[in-house]
Amino acid sequence: MMSQYRTPREQAEHHFSKISSPSTARERAFEERDAIKAVQDEKTQRLREARLARDGQKPKRP
Incomplete structure (x- = not known):
């Protein structure tokens, strides 16, 4: 039989x-x-800005 x-x-x-495929997984x-995590961070930022706008405060920039 030939390989x-x-x-x-x-x-x-x-x-x-x-x-090596498990490393790809x-x-x-x-x-x-x-x-x-990126989606959660974006949502958190939007909610923070909405809350600050509702309360009449300026958002703090990190």
Whole structure:
């Protein structure tokens, strides 16, 4: 039976790509977490500005 890989390096790279996939999943999880955090921060800022406007105060800029 003939291998689908021409060299041992190609075979090793193929196997390594299977091993390295969890780090890709980890990166996607962190990106999703960061995106959720950004949305929450924007909403918090909008609510803060609305509350300050309602109370007649000037918003503080960090």
